[in-house]
Amino acid sequence: MADDKVRYEVVVPSEILLSEEADMVVIPGGEGDFGVLPGHAPLLSTLRPGVLEVYDGNAVTRRLFVAGGLAEVTPDGCTVLAEEAIPVEEIDREEARQRAEEARQAYEAAQEEGRPTAEKVLRAAEAYLVAAENVRGKA
């Protein structure tokens, strides 16, 4: 059984959040989402703020919002190092909306040199909001 499962770990700065096995993990990479199946070629990728999906069989068993970090894939499994990771169902929609709002204001107020950073923050906040809205939509 172990051969057709992929080991995955989600690590945030304060702890190892998840360390489990699944059939497939879909990771929001910097250049687009990619799925990791057992025996994937070694890969290093940056993360884009977005939703990481864990598949068991044909069903999504976990959905996590991740932002900022990298994914390291080896044939044995994958490790996602994310500055931020939260199960989508735990996101508070109101808080997400507020965060997006604040980020937008900060972005508009940002001076020339602060722009790139503020834009990144805004992107993450918007992805966070999208993640929050989607889970409600599906529930």
Place this chain on the structure above:
Amino acid sequence: MPNLKDLRIRIASVRSTQKITSAMKMMAATKLRQAQSAAEAGRPFADRLERVLAGLAASLPTLDGAPKLLAGSGRDDAHLMVVVTADRGLCGGFNSSVVREARRQIAAHRAAGKKVMLVCVGRKGRDQLRRQYGELIIDTLENITRQGADYADAQALGSRLSDMFDAGEFDTASVIYNRFKSAISQVVTVRQIVPFAPPPPEEGGEETKAEDNGPKAMYIMEPSEEEILADLLPRNLSVQIFRALLESYASEQGARMTAMDNATRNAGEMIDRLNLTYNRTRQANITRELIEIISGAEAL
């Protein structure tokens, strides 16, 4: 001969001090347990990130075109030091040993003709460095080494440092903090964070994986190595600072527990000594009074 009333007062005062130190010791022990698990839980992220970065850095053919956080700014004129201490005292040599190392480093960098800047994390370090190096301190952050240190705090400092670096305000940077080894042992650690340096071999918990640094070149990179590095290196600053905060907090609790344990024991010894003096004095007084009465009676 000290008088009895003074002795009684002193014994009472040492007793109440002992009560405080023993309560502090127990509080530190409780906090230590949580802080220690937080510090240990935080190690995997920092270690893995460093391992990946070290692998990537090693696989780059040349440093030309590499991000400046890795290759350095090309100059070596200004050094920034993040000195991580506690906000509170009463923890033995915890703060002083960090400050002593910081002084040594400042002197060394100055002797090399560099400009030194200090960012103090924790009030106690600031207080000790202010007198001698007040003009070097560019900022002090208080209340961010605490139970459940927040990654957002480290991130704020990290991105500030990376902005300052981009603006050319400093060329190299290091963090000085107490690394948590065990409850009774904290190791003052200096880590270079700018430009990125691979971790020295004796550090970190995941040494077994050190040998797979080599085949990193076989990875598919998405996007290119340079872009990954450019994305990760600023994050690494925050992560290393976060690690320092966690380790420092755990060390602080360990140091306080040891210090307060010693203080409690010392207070106990002092109480014993004072009690002995007290009883001797009391006995001497009784004997003297008896002699006075007897010799008074005999004189009649």
